[in-house]
Amino acid sequence: MEAWLLFLLMLSPLLPGGEGWRLPLGSDPALEAPAQFAMEIYNRGRDPGAAAVPQSVRGRSLKMAHGMLYSLEVTLQEPPCGPPTACKDSQSSGTLLCRFEVLDQRWAKETLLKQDCGQPGAPSLPGSSSHQPPITPSQGDSVQLITLFKDFLTTYNKSYANATETQRRLGIFARNLELAQKMQELDQGSAEYGVTKFSDLTEEEFRTFYLNPLLSSLPGPALRPAPPPKGPAPAAWDWRDHGAVTEVKNQGTCGSCWAFSVTGNVEGQWFLRRGTLLALSEQELVDCDTLDQACGGGLPSNAYMAIERLGGLETEKDYSYEGRKERCSFSPDKARVYINSSVDLSRDEAELAAWLAENGPISIALNAFAMQFYRRGVSHPFRPLCSSWFIDHAVLLVGYGNRSGIPFWAIKNSWGPEWGEQGYYYLYRGARACGVNAMASSAVVD
Known part of the structure; x- marks a missing residue:
């Protein structure tokens, strides 16, 4: 575990809503520290009794050049707001679905890249799951992915030794598409990121x-x-x-x-x-x-x-x-x-x-x-x-x-x-x- 995450867990009783904080049952344990960091940011400035509590945490991580990028879906339970100053938003009580992106770097301070909260029922993160299943051509929701992968194989004249290796490369290709999308969202210029001849490489x-x-x-x-x-x-x-x-x-x-x-x-x-x-x-x-x-x-x-x-x-x-x-x-x-x-x-x-x-x-x-x-x-x-x-x-x-x-x-x-x-x-x-x-x-x- 990265040092800042361990430090954050040690401080958890001192954070708003941190005392007794536990990852909801069924959640991926690897998401606990980034989820807790996101919740600390979300609850920052609130009265202790007005801290939101996570009901479920889903998501996945992407290994990057010098750290990890966590994409999280957290279902929150907002306590009723008594005095108007108890919550940041007096209309936010109830159940909310929040999407967080936490960047954990080995050499710099952690960063919350994204916080987007709304009512449950909004579209979920692509592929977010506690246990990401292998992507196979038979999945009905992967038609676009398979089409992109086939175009990639044709464009760059790619071939693999056997079906197992082809399936493995498809999984790498899918994860790389997600990473390219994150890079696109964070880029501050006019660049376009997407499929290249390196899209099947780890x-x-x-x-x-x-x-x-x-x-x-x-x-x-x-x-x-x-x-x-x-x-x-x-x-x-x-x-x-x-x-x-x-x-x-x-x-x-x-x-x-x-x-x-x-x-x-x-x-x-x-x-x-x-x-x-x-x-x-x-x-x-x-x-x-x-x-x-x-x-x-x-x-x-x-x-x-x-x-x-x-x-x-x-x-x-x-x-x-x-x-x-x-x-x-x-x-x-x-x-x-x-x-x-x-x-x-x-x-x-x-x-x-x-x-x-x-x-x-x-x-x-x-x-x-x-x-x-x-x-x-x-x-x-x-x-x-x-x-x-x-x-x-x-x-x-x-x-x-x-x-x-x-x-x-x-x-x-x-x-x-x-x-x-x-x-x-x-x-x-x-x-x-x-x-x-x-x-x-x-x-x-x-």
Whole structure:
């Protein structure tokens, strides 16, 4: 049990309605602490004798990147309101059905995301149950789900070993649809979340195959600070419009995002200094960078050092991407580009924008919480869910601008052009969203 939940249970006799508080019979014991927290918030400010009492608790939990999200249905019994000040709402006495969403994070204070109360009989939460049954195609109320799942299998050419695995993936798909819906409700931008090619993966699978935990766990070598930009940033800029960005690539099921981020940066730097845009080899870094861990993750700062040590980068055509670590076959005679050094960039987003417009695309790393189910639009995740403390994906910053008054960063990803907006992610600019400013760097080509 999370520490804050245990602490809350210890304090329960001190909370309004807390003395003698017990989960109603038949309820899932795992829901007791979040339900009690929701009731404490609901009853806050009331006289002790006016506290509402839960009659039933139903719901479910969703495991998220750094905590749990609880969706609860609680049937409450409101005591009769004697003096008008005894209850918050003198018309609220009787039986109410309340829907709560409680976010429990391991590293921050708990949060009540939603409180919606009304008369019993209102539609219930999708799938809310003390014991969630497995979802099967024979369930009459799952026709829409099955249709979405079949469309998903066709769109992304998915297939599974047997019926048992297909059924398991359907259950994961259903839970992921719910999580995408929660993300949609909490997003503060214009993003659309929903079905993507990752919708049949658990969070653990997604993080293992496509993300890079080393970005948060290893500091890496310190880089010298970059000279500040010479002037303020233009209102908007996009290096795709100026020929400095290659086509979107695909890292596959290999945690090599660090290599794609760095090669993208070097491609842009070489173009700006030499006038030629070359698609460079990520596989060379996966195979030959002994400072990093290939598909197990790596750091851009290490990759710059590896390029200098090796003597340059081959092109993707000469050293093609395999998506797995193989024997290093780098040939110095085939190296087409080199770098002289690398620099660390400012964490100030205005300075980052100005530096980008003057000097080219930037290697960055961010928290990829919102990216598994991102489809389009400007993503602005609820801040506690996308903290800069948990950087786990390296990408390439290629531009910035505004959409309908929403400032954004344009970010080239490495999950293929069928993901996001033709392979790009648009993230809110100006609020350090998802740690976008936390690990910006660039190679230097003299």
